[in-house]
Amino acid sequence: MKPLARSFFKRDAVLCARELIGCTLGHAGTSGVIVETEAYAAEGDPACHTWKRHGARDFVSRNDPGTAYVYLNYGMHWLFNLLVKGGERDGFVLIRALEPLGGVDLMKERRRRGEVEELCNGPAKLTQALGITGDHHEVDPLSVRGWVLAKPAKTVATITSTRIGISQATDYPWRFLMKGNRCVSFPV
DNA sequence: GGGCCGATTAGG
DNA sequence: CTAATCGGCCCG
Numbered sequence: 001m002k003p004l005a006r007s008f009f010k011r012d013a014v015l016c017a018r019e020l021i022g023c024t025l026g027h028a029g030t031s032g033v034i035v036e037t038e039a040y041a042a043e044g045d046p047a048c049h050t051w052k053r054h055g056a057r058d059f060v061s062r063n064d065p066g067t068a069y070v071y072l073n074y075g076m077h078w079l080f081n082l083l084v085k086g087g088e089r090d091g092f093v094l095i096r097a098l099e100p101l102g103g104v105d106l107m108k109e110r111r112r113r114g115e116v117e118e119l120c121n122g123p124a125k126l127t128q129a130l131g132i133t134g135d136h137h138e139v140d141p142l143s144v145r146g147w148v149l150a151k152p153a154k155t156v157a158t159i160t161s162t163r164i165g166i167s168q169a170t171d172y173p174w175r176f177l178m179k180g181n182r183c184v185s186f187p188v
Numbered sequence: 189g190g191g192c193c194g195a196t197t198a199g200g
Numbered sequence: 201c202t203a204a205t206c207g208g209c210c211c212g
Contacts, residue, residue: 040195047195048195049195049208052208054208054209071195071207072206073194073195073206074194074204074206075194075205075207076204076206077195092195094195123195125197163195165196166194189211189212191210191211192208192210193207193208194207194208196204197203198202198203198204199201199202199203200202
């Protein structure tokens with residue numbers, strides 16, 4: 001397990017989303033293996049925030065690759081993305097599910113419920129379990145203390161499907177899951 | 189300023 | 201199936 005380099009986020013956003021499967025994400029005493037992601041492209045993707053929001057476009061131009069893009073959805077759920085920039089396609093990778101690894105008791109405390117496999121099997125569940133909020137918007141996990149972002153020793157088998165929970169560009173095959181993992185949000 | 193909508197979740 | 205709950209966007 002090696003820490004991800006800045007260059008990991010300096011390439012095609014869709015490729016990056018696929019390669020994040022199997023990587024470890026950690027924050028504030030908790031960590032998990034990334035088992036589900038989705039890619040959103042800064043250009044030409046109606047489902048990406050950059051399509052409508054000036055603020056999102058500004059975020060892309062202002063920040064370095066690897067920076068966290070955290071936003072509030074439905075007025076109550078924080079969703080965690082990583083900025084990909086400087087490669088073929090700029091964009092974001094939404095982290096949608098983790099397999100809990102470390103600090104499981106702390107996760108349960110923060111979530112106040114759940115079987116281990118339901119602690120992080122959704123984009124808003126995992127931010128709650130890892131203690132990620134709007135305070136972490138625009139922070140850089142690659143250089144800020146308390147964060148872990150690391151690569152697995154071996155490559156993992158992934159499954160590709162269309163993105164879920166959106167109403168625009170529903171046919172893009174930009175959702176990635178770890179093959180056979182039970183901690184994904186909605187199994188294919 | 190008002191109305192609408194959403195990359196979701198838990199509970200009935 | 202729906203309520204919860206609020207920032208950003210589009211009007212006007």
